[in-house]
Amino acid sequence: MEAAQEVKSKRPIPLSTNYAVAHAAKDLDVDVVAAYPITPQTTVVEKLSEFVANGELDAEFIHVESEHSALSATLAASLTGARAFTATASQGLALMHEILHVASGLRAPIVMSVAMRALSAPISIWNDQTDLFNARDAGWIIYFVHTAQEAYDTVIQAYRLAEDRGVMLPVMVGYDGYVMSHTTEPVVVEDRASVLKFAPKRPYPYRLDPDKPVTIGPIVPPEYYYELKYQQVKAMEGVPEKAEDVDREFQKAFGRGYGIMECYMCEGADALIVANASYAATLKSVLPDAWREGLKVGLLRLRLYRPFPAKHFVNYTSNVKSVLVIDRAISYGAPYQGPLANEIAGLKVREDLGFNLTSAVAGIGQRAMEPEDFLALARLAWEARTRRYPETIFYGVRE
Amino acid sequence: MKLPGWKEMTIGGVITNPGNSLEYKTGDWKVLMPVINQEKCIRCRICWYVCPDSAILELDKPYTTKAKRVYKISYDVNYDFCKGCGMCAQECPAKAIDMVPVEVS
Amino acid sequence: MAQQAGKSLRIKSLFDLPREELFISGHGLCAGCTAGTIMRMLTKVAGKDTIIVNATGCVEVATTRYPYSNWLVPWFHSAFENAGASASGIARTIEVLKRKGVIPKDKQAKVVVVAGDGGTVDIGLQSLSGMLERRDPVMYVLYDNEAYMNTGIQRSGATPFHAWTTTTPTGKVWRGEWRTKKDIAMIVAAHRIPYVATANPAYPQDMVNKFARGLEVLDEGPSFIHVLMACTTGWRFDPALGITISRLATETGVFPLYEIDHGNFRVTFPVAKRKPVSEYLKLQGRFAHLTPAEIEEIQKLVNERVAEINKLAGKEVIGPVAK
Numbered sequence: 001m002e003a004a005q006e007v008k009s010k011r012p013i014p015l016s017t018n019y020a021v022a023h024a025a026k027d028l029d030v031d032v033v034a035a036y037p038i039t040p041q042t043t044v045v046e047k048l049s050e051f052v053a054n055g056e057l058d059a060e061f062i063h064v065e066s067e068h069s070a071l072s073a074t075l076a077a078s079l080t081g082a083r084a085f086t087a088t089a090s091q092g093l094a095l096m097h098e099i100l101h102v103a104s105g106l107r108a109p110i111v112m113s114v115a116m117r118a119l120s121a122p123i124s125i126w127n128d129q130t131d132l133f134n135a136r137d138a139g140w141i142i143y144f145v146h147t148a149q150e151a152y153d154t155v156i157q158a159y160r161l162a163e164d165r166g167v168m169l170p171v172m173v174g175y176d177g178y179v180m181s182h183t184t185e186p187v188v189v190e191d192r193a194s195v196l197k198f199a200p201k202r203p204y205p206y207r208l209d210p211d212k213p214v215t216i217g218p219i220v221p222p223e224y225y226y227e228l229k230y231q232q233v234k235a236m237e238g239v240p241e242k243a244e245d246v247d248r249e250f251q252k253a254f255g256r257g258y259g260i261m262e263c264y265m266c267e268g269a270d271a272l273i274v275a276n277a278s279y280a281a282t283l284k285s286v287l288p289d290a291w292r293e294g295l296k297v298g299l300l301r302l303r304l305y306r307p308f309p310a311k312h313f314v315n316y317t318s319n320v321k322s323v324l325v326i327d328r329a330i331s332y333g334a335p336y337q338g339p340l341a342n343e344i345a346g347l348k349v350r351e352d353l354g355f356n357l358t359s360a361v362a363g364i365g366q367r368a369m370e371p372e373d374f375l376a377l378a379r380l381a382w383e384a385r386t387r388r389y390p391e392t393i394f395y396g397v398r399e
Numbered sequence: 400m401k402l403p404g405w406k407e408m409t410i411g412g413v414i415t416n417p418g419n420s421l422e423y424k425t426g427d428w429k430v431l432m433p434v435i436n437q438e439k440c441i442r443c444r445i446c447w448y449v450c451p452d453s454a455i456l457e458l459d460k461p462y463t464t465k466a467k468r469v470y471k472i473s474y475d476v477n478y479d480f481c482k483g484c485g486m487c488a489q490e491c492p493a494k495a496i497d498m499v500p501v502e503v504s
Numbered sequence: 505m506a507q508q509a510g511k512s513l514r515i516k517s518l519f520d521l522p523r524e525e526l527f528i529s530g531h532g533l534c535a536g537c538t539a540g541t542i543m544r545m546l547t548k549v550a551g552k553d554t555i556i557v558n559a560t561g562c563v564e565v566a567t568t569r570y571p572y573s574n575w576l577v578p579w580f581h582s583a584f585e586n587a588g589a590s591a592s593g594i595a596r597t598i599e600v601l602k603r604k605g606v607i608p609k610d611k612q613a614k615v616v617v618v619a620g621d622g623g624t625v626d627i628g629l630q631s632l633s634g635m636l637e638r639r640d641p642v643m644y645v646l647y648d649n650e651a652y653m654n655t656g657i658q659r660s661g662a663t664p665f666h667a668w669t670t671t672t673p674t675g676k677v678w679r680g681e682w683r684t685k686k687d688i689a690m691i692v693a694a695h696r697i698p699y700v701a702t703a704n705p706a707y708p709q710d711m712v713n714k715f716a717r718g719l720e721v722l723d724e725g726p727s728f729i730h731v732l733m734a735c736t737t738g739w740r741f742d743p744a745l746g747i748t749i750s751r752l753a754t755e756t757g758v759f760p761l762y763e764i765d766h767g768n769f770r771v772t773f774p775v776a777k778r779k780p781v782s783e784y785l786k787l788q789g790r791f792a793h794l795t796p797a798e799i800e801e802i803q804k805l806v807n808e809r810v811a812e813i814n815k816l817a818g819k820e821v822i823g824p825v826a827k
Contacts, residue, residue, distance in 0.1 A: 032597055034592075034593060058603065059600060062592055064592070065631070065633065066630060068585070068586060069586060069589030069630070072590050073593035074593060076591070076592075082601065098583060206409070210553045210555065212578075214413055217568070217580055218568035218573060219565050219568060223402055224412070227404060227405040228411070235410075414572070414573045417574070417575050418528060420573060423572050424530070429535065448518050448541070451533055451544070452529050453525045453528055484746070485744030489748060490747050
């Protein structure tokens, strides 16, 4: 549908992932931003306020008094026909948890960025992915991004996906707090006209309008509730294909594409590490060293997480003997205590996949992981081809 | 009644035809029902005002009392929805409404 | 922050109210629920160009049991404690969509919150306060039945002294609620919004005109109307007595009717001679356990409150208890 645009070579500007996200929201001409400050997301909303203050973005910036209100206002705005955006992390994401379910249940095309951070207690402002994994079953589409550029691009793709009439689900774009939110990378930002051409506004179809009264948010008895939730199931089912289409269109329009799951150095690999966000980025620079050591370990970078790209995963793992899943959150007491590992174990059984699965938890509370640590994990993945590690490995914890 | 499947229902449970509550007749709740005495009624609109269920209908139905008092409107009860609370009878300044037991047939 | 509110309906008699119903029959509110009366009048005053934001509670649950809805105006509910924030989102969206030319600049779309006492003075207080502090153009209508009625009559911050509720029952140790009612109207007034008022369905012109005034000020900022909502099921009285008991609340000085219009305090229904509070209490099962001494305690509290009101008014607008 999109005519192939001339991919001009554009000069990147230095942006943190937080600022990249703010730029994307600006270029998407969002109508309403309702956000509350929380480390390490705060500079997203600061930058957005600047844009509005300078007249670069014409939006209603609602200075809400909590994250619960942030998502509530964003949701209500979306259902009134606005392109609405919010951003949060950690305690804020936890506080708005109730409304996460409301937003997906009411099928609001909202996009929210999450600068992933550990959850209290103990209170920690540092990065891990507990906050987002705590929200994984709220019915939102979830992306993990591993560069500031990808963050910018994915927020744009997210609106295109969310507002698709066959989708109508809210989207979370997760990236690692501090490690990505506050570090600067080169980012190509597009012009608003091109962005809006790629992602034209398609407001919520039953918006609150006195000309056409509707009742949104009724109480639904058992005779009807199940079918409405099943609608969400079916909408999710269609997402992997649509997300790939959107990404392909984005590639045509802007010259950058990511797919929904990336297999890096997979050619000839006997073992794979599943990782997301900043760990995936670091692994990309470490894995060549692993191969030099004779460890043919590739990276499966998880980009689309909900819904899980099962088909791609099965394809990429069909010939490997070992898959090591790095989790940045703990699922206490679960069969594998890394949440991602648990899910992949399920897929392994469902598809009768032959690799050995190893679960590793790392970087909890932003415990530092050096390149040597990633190399150690690569060795572990390699060893696991012929050795089973049934217990989750809590990498880096002091006994 | 055949219940709709997931494909037929509006997403998110949105009710696109509000006002369909008229299908939910609450009239069978009542054990007492109001009867308006058109002779005594002074057409003050108070019963119409208080009724929580919009069950007092204001009709452009002229009425002349036996004492030759002429009214342009009359009030009647929509028994399909009247729940029999009795607020109309209680507040009527002319005591023109009687609450009588519903006949159980 | 322009929001075209325009001139609102004002009534001198009940016949100035439009006949058309925008809150129609077929809802599940209890027989004799004065909330029905209040909602009917609110929607008549606000008219078709209204978007209702309804917090979880009796009105929300009883009027929108899927697949039925009896609201002929756009209506939105998302959760219990966020009506204020939701209303902000909607009101500000209308502003930006007008500014961006997506909807016509002269399009009327008033945002009105309908929330109970639970969803306002307790769990919804933060969200309400934020909305007021931001000056978002929303009229917030609190229907106060003085407990969490929808979940079965549990006490809230609005439950009055000595009232029986299921979580402040009477027994050997407890004598109903032992704390006094949270003065939400004054808390709201402290936000210095253009219009705050208390209203009572037993005083139709007063209530309707307050709704009208509340809507009129929306191009300046938010408004708040605290409406007493006598509850037959929770207060334990014959369903026919909703309006009668509401009237007694004001006649005894328990629920004085006043407004604060741009800072000017005015009692809108002076009561020259108050009825003793026992007249109000004796009709309600939730106060049936009271001893004469306890009734006297309540009378003293009412007297103190009346004195406060008179002080604010600068003169005695609510008089002494008639002997």
